[in-house]
Amino acid sequence: MGGLDIRMRGVTCGHGRVVAVDDVHLEVAAGERVALTGTNGSGKSTLLRAVLGLHRPASGSILVGGRGTASAADRGWRRRACAWVPQKPAAGRFPLLAGELLDSGGAPDEAAEAARGLGVDALRRQPLDTLSGGQLQRMYLARAIGCVAAGAGVLLADEPTAALDFAGQEEAAAALTALPVTLVVVTHDRALASRCDRVLDMAAGRLREVER
Numbered sequence: 001m002g003g004l005d006i007r008m009r010g011v012t013c014g015h016g017r018v019v020a021v022d023d024v025h026l027e028v029a030a031g032e033r034v035a036l037t038g039t040n041g042s043g044k045s046t047l048l049r050a051v052l053g054l055h056r057p058a059s060g061s062i063l064v065g066g067r068g069t070a071s072a073a074d075r076g077w078r079r080r081a082c083a084w085v086p087q088k089p090a091a092g093r094f095p096l097l098a099g100e101l102l103d104s105g106g107a108p109d110e111a112a113e114a115a116r117g118l119g120v121d122a123l124r125r126q127p128l129d130t131l132s133g134g135q136l137q138r139m140y141l142a143r144a145i146g147c148v149a150a151g152a153g154v155l156l157a158d159e160p161t162a163a164l165d166f167a168g169q170e171e172a173a174a175a176l177t178a179l180p181v182t183l184v185v186v187t188h189d190r191a192l193a194s195r196c197d198r199v200l201d202m203a204a205g206r207l208r209e210v211e212r
């Protein structure tokens, strides 16, 4: 099994005065699949964004494959090392067309093939903001599969099946958990969580292992 390990030590993240992530320690082995569950607003998305390097922790350290984010080169490496399925698209104009999103992962052919498998390849020429929630989520999944083909060793996915129909949820859960990467997935989907090796529960910024 491929993948990069993730090590978090004393990670605390804030949004202004709100402490969203509170002193989190977590080790995820290379190739392990971890589901992150928990109540709304408990800090799950903030923690994923911190791993990606999109949110700078107030304290603590996060290493992916033993590497931090001190330099610009480190941060660029982190973005390539971590494929990302966001909960909602980033604001801004790029990428505008669905095909541009697929191509942005670094492996356009593999992303296109994944889009075919997920039934959204015919939507390439459509602007992203005209896709339905489920179509958009499928497009992001296909892009993430392309990122993995391009060499990403970690997949961070934020509620990747939330907008999908029942068949799509099954399909996406199978596709995500079959990838040869370390997976950290925020989900309220029990079927997806049950396919993972570990389930962690987040409450008020703190993480707890769930016994199964």
Ligand SMILES: Nc1ncnc2c1ncn2[C@@H]1O[C@H](COP(=O)(O)OP(=O)(O)OP(=O)(O)O)[C@@H](O)[C@H]1O
Pocket (backbone or CB within 6 Å): 015, 016, 018, 019, 020, 038, 039, 040, 041, 042, 043, 044, 045, 046, 047
């Ligand atoms: N950009 C922001 N500015 C201010 N507060 C924020 C921001 N983003 C998140 N927060 C706050 O940080 C806390 C954690 O939010 P986060 O989105 O990480 O939770 P979550 O567990 O992913 O929630 P959900 O399950 O609803 O998606 C919440 O109290 C939220 O209101």
